[in-house]
Amino acid sequence: MLNSETSPTTDCESDPAVNVQSTPIGKGVFADREFRAHDVIGWITGKIHDDPEYGSEYCIDIGGTATLEPDAPFRFLNHCCEPNSQFTWDELEEDSDAIPEVYLLALRDIEAGEQLTIDYNWAADCAIPCHCGAETCRGWIVTLDEIDQLPAKKQQAR
Template sequence: KGVFARRRYAATAIIGEIEGTYFDPSYGSDYCMTVSGDRRLEPSPPFRYVNHSCDPNCEFDWFQVREGAASRERVFLIALRDIRPGEELTIDYNWPAAGAIPCRCQSTNCRGWIV
């Protein structure tokens, strides 16, 4: 599985908002990311399937967005460089060393481990 660009994206473009289900920090799955110290996000498709690369073309960014009198944290997938149609969208998982697994991204910058 993976997520592929349907069109061209310029560097720094917002590709899409990462939506999903928020949980307390005790919950975990292979797809969860920590959004803040007290919340974890399990993304919904398609961004649930963004793969790792040691040379990623995207990153997740968190923004506080005002919604009326309140504000909430929202997560977006952002292009790190220009992306061509059909190119796979990838991020650096940057896992803690204790959770490291062998990396098979095949990029020229591959670290050998997802850490």
């Protein structure tokens, strides 16, 4: 459920609800104000690629063969096994060629100054070690549904 009192951020320059800062692992996105659970933090803009072979460190699967390569600031969202936000979009009709509008939604209350994080939910064959520090860290950046499918070499390193 979207919070109707929140106006979505479309550009961190024109509505500075978020900012990009340095973190120990690179860049990250931080809240400039408080967000309540279910608030829309911002709309995700970027380039749509309708190519099943396309991929990058930042692309978001938006269904079928389409991926979204997000623009800043949201391309710098970092992974956490206990994320405070998530990408979401409205479901479109099955035969629709329209591309869904993607937005970042707060999963819980977020304080000003807090880093915004998402769960990358990567497939087991793409998993890399996770160092998010969350109490329930899985040890790997991998979707929970595929953690048991990690290759044996990765399983031993757990």
